[in-house]
Amino acid sequence: MSHDAAMSVQHPQDIDQGHVVARYVSNERRYLKLLGGGFLRLGEAERAAFIAALRADALQVSPEEIGALLGYEWRSRLTAAWLVGVARRIEWRERVGELLLASELTYAGQGYCFALAQFGGKNDAEILVSYLDRYLPHLECRYDQGLALGALLRLDSRLGTSHAERFAVRDGLWERWVDALPHTRGTADAWADASRSRIDAWCNLWDA
Template structure:
């Protein structure tokens, strides 16, 4: 597991999608259910927007991080109906190391509602029984399975594919209280979510996830990650205070992630949905100069050059 301060790209994603408003707190149980309808719709609209902005690569990186990032990523996957993440979510559940993040993975699979996703929930619940490792996420899995079972038309071809003779043990289990919660949460996603349209640059989530191991980037000799959030926020404000910063770049909401020792050369992550690049490097030793860049390698190279000015 990687923590935000271990990696530049992960920190940029965490500052943009996980830390503002701490959405993960709403996704662990009944918290969303207790919101007033107006507040629920306001949150749903805001979260739909961020779920559309983030790219598959960013979601995959968040799924390699701590539980806060994982739950947030799973819910963004559910809100944008990215069912091509089903294989990676199954891989994470089968790893058995997810803890409370498993709630997000289970719900995302439930929200997809495909036969293969629901069979994954069934198998996950069975595995919990066989290994005597039952937890809240297994209750959610049973609730999701039963919720979709009730929605299927008995005797239809779809229902026949969904249920097998070996599933009788599931019918014998009482419906957990979470079934009402799952029904509400699925309704919330249907009401507020929007399916993400993939572009030509397709990332295969599981393959990309497996390739992430050991690839953390913290900086270089003359510069590195800014570990303190208060310091990062001050760098955000400082950059936006410069009158020469273009409006288009301001709209991309630069968020500081790394700097040299005296905070004169700073690396900021940008919102890629705005189209102004992904990174911006600024230097304030003699006035202010900055350059927006599309890839991290170029930004790292420029950080090295400007840190020695």
Template structure:
């Protein structure tokens, strides 16, 4: 089933095969939210196997705050060739794997023109796993537009204790841009994590800071 078909069936009545495809793509928790009227960027066609082989498979299972030397070099090599159009195609796929890689490359290359695409994906949270990548990209971009997307996310998702999404990563991203505005969410964070003993904001902040340092190193090495 193609990515474009999955987009259309995300909230409709679906058969068992579609349900499995959605789950494998990362749509494990489907929820209603106030951002449904926002139009998310979508690809018109499915990504080719060649495209996925080149731009996704080496990168999607990595954590930027602890890259080994081989993966670091692969990111540098790819970053010298990647373009905004490639990143748009990554972000426009349904699956979380291309999306998180697209967020990584957007951060590394400083493609701030993709802020709206990434910000809307973050707010809608249609697939799991990619949210930390969106948060990292917005943290790297900085500026009022990124702050606004992060705050919109926190205003809603910190009040949804039933949704264990990317609240920690987003709050950490906000901290790296604007500690003062981050502090305004600490009470809501404490309420949100009251039944989540393994949610550690200090660790999330440390990971975000380290990831931003690596993004900077990759950007400099590929320029």
């Protein structure tokens, strides 16, 4: 998907990082296991191995490798966002925020919302607020609004803030966005709770 002016997409080979996709993204089909938090549905031993490998890579991946991944297609961006989120590499906050607000590519936004929730600061909450202000009014657009609200709810609970309240009030932006589709009408509260639970499930693993 692309609904803002597209940010440049560059193949990692063009910047001498041609190894990064095979190393971090497609190895063991990692991106598929990250997609939608699919790794949580793995068996216990396989999930533990996946988590350990992701944690190790998150700690050792270089800035140049992260930059190459974030500059490429959705699988690479999704994976890179998880890597910086797991290790809480907050120096990537601005770039992650730019990519979320541009919202160019399907699925990558899942990773951006996770990363911002992991970073856990007031600046991350402000990015999520900006995203929701921009995209909730577009009732026909089904991008990452749900996970963004879930991430913001998590940050509010941790920061003692209440940024999500103005979106979630009766007949507010969130309810109108949810109610825009017949099959989700009337589920605004349940969807908000489910989105928060999903983000919590992804983030709580790394606090252990």
